[in-house]
Amino acid sequence: MNFIIEQSVFHNALKKVNRAVSKSNTLPILSGLLLKGAENKNLQLVSTDLEIGIELEIGADINQTGNIVLPANELSNIIRELPAEPIHIKVNQDNYTAEIQTSNSHFKLNGFNPEEFPSLPEVEKNYNLKINSDQLKNIIDRVKFSCDKNNSQPGLTGALLSIKENEIIMVATNTYRMAYCKKDIDHEIGEEIRNIIPVNSLNELSNLLGDYEDEEVNVIIDNSHIKFYFGDLILTSRLIEGKFPNYQQVMPNDFNNLIRIEKDSLLKAVKRASLIAKLDSGVINLKFTNDKLIIESVNSEKGHAHEEVNIEMDGGEQNINIDVNYLIDVLKIISEEEVKLELIGPLNPLTVKEADNEDFIYLIMPVRPGS
């Protein structure tokens, strides 16, 4: 194998495929990237940590075909530091080494046998969905932060993706808070398709989608895996086998109070109150009066915080204790200027919505006084 590639093209491609390179050391070959140069084709880069896999095609001048696995870290560091010149790469297929050459630099890297690199799972076209990349990133970003990576229930370590009729729904929860986002799609589906996608896959997918604005994403799902095709890239993720809670059951149908608040004022006040709350259990008290929200947080040793924010409210006075981080998390990802809060009472969840968007719903379970 023998090819010439532009430094900037190679460097950008490596940043993308590195996202699926294994961080653990259990299988040394997974610290590498598979480079495939076939006749009349682009250069193909493949990485996997056995949960996620990334395949990327990039333009290169392939003079001699072949495959090799090179250590991802060392290769990326070298390519990053090389000058913006064409890079010549010459692979010795017998001893799995590669020479990397520019006018003044000459590196030799020891690699691995490409035959030993695990192949990414094929996905049988059980179900096929087309969605805009910005729309997909938007759904993922509104939900993924509510997953609980370390939860002992496998179902909660990812987000539920439900496709039915002509909508796509994503939900994530750790049972103390829940994020739900819905989008309309073009095509209609009969039976509901439900799958749980690991939060790591959602994080990497969201990061990658940021580089592919307004493109079509083709999604293929079978019983064990999901593949996302966009631009020159394919991301494969395993699906989580496990139960996802019945989220419809916890969704309040009604409320006693509807509150409108300027998002920035609320976020700033809550962040300040959190400075005291975080010294302790992280709990703040929200007291809704006629035209003011009073936020209180007490730490017996260090001190106490009292914040006031102007609100518009329908309904009588209310009082609720919540974990301050759950409120900060959602206010950070809301882009609208105004948020809506819905309340039933101190023992029912607090609902957070965007002022003009019913497709996003976020619930925070209350902390019982004295718990």
Place this chain on the structure above:
Amino acid sequence: MNFIIEQSVFHNALKKVNRAVSKSNTLPILSGLLLKGAENKNLQLVSTDLEIGIELEIGADINQTGNIVLPANELSNIIRELPAEPIHIKVNQDNYTAEIQTSNSHFKLNGFNPEEFPSLPEVEKNYNLKINSDQLKNIIDRVKFSCDKNNSQPGLTGALLSIKENEIIMVATNTYRMAYCKKDIDHEIGEEIRNIIPVNSLNELSNLLGDYEDEEVNVIIDNSHIKFYFGDLILTSRLIEGKFPNYQQVMPNDFNNLIRIEKDSLLKAVKRASLIAKLDSGVINLKFTNDKLIIESVNSEKGHAHEEVNIEMDGGEQNINIDVNYLIDVLKIISEEEVKLELIGPLNPLTVKEADNEDFIYLIMPVRPGS
């Protein structure tokens, strides 16, 4: 005590004094800042970790005098998050608490008895020096990275400050490399004054001096402490009791080769070679030929690097092994476009200088082949 202060003024001041707040938990009061409000005076902020002390005076409306110690971390976080408004601070001298208030926020912080805050050492005017702040920062920055914070010889955990005749010299070494910088000063001194300043103090002093461009710094030194007065700030540091190596002895008087190299090309090539060298012992080989420097680095498991850089050289071919980090460190702080290297042989130190500045000298001891 009771005062009003602008949020931005207080926030900026806290960033400065926080540099001397203790990071260890051994003495809880050292996690605090002493606030002193005297009649017809500015507000004074004091911090110390017993090695460094910072005193800062800032404008505030003091309505009632008094002192308090408040937790530095919590106070700074709160002030940072408050809106750009005047902040009212009301101290209860009986129970050492402070109320911090703006239009919509009200905090109460528990503090400490100001009587228990250690007072900063007085320095008897044993010796007094005036120097420009930029000049002082320049000397410190060219030398401090060569100190060895964790060395078992106390003298090497700081930099030597030597003042004699009409020059000021700073030197730091870990015995494997040495940085030396000299500046002329206005006044003449008879006897040499030698002191060792801890590297932490130099780091914080350099950071602080960045905010005080082209100001006069007044330096007072006695046998155990040094004080730097500049702008509204006083930094006090303890001095290190210990021996500093005889640096003049290791300074080469002569050389066999003088080499001129473009600094950026050398830094880039050395950084790339370091990617392989760092996988191992960090050693690179420098081979100086007529018009080229060849940099080689080998790691038997991972691979090998070969870099070429154009040079101008007087003298015959040379070969030397050095620790790559020692060369990267110095090339990063040199601002001139060209560097000069001076060589005697493979067992003598490599000298690095700026092309047009004889006041800065940097030595790298060679690594013996096979060691």
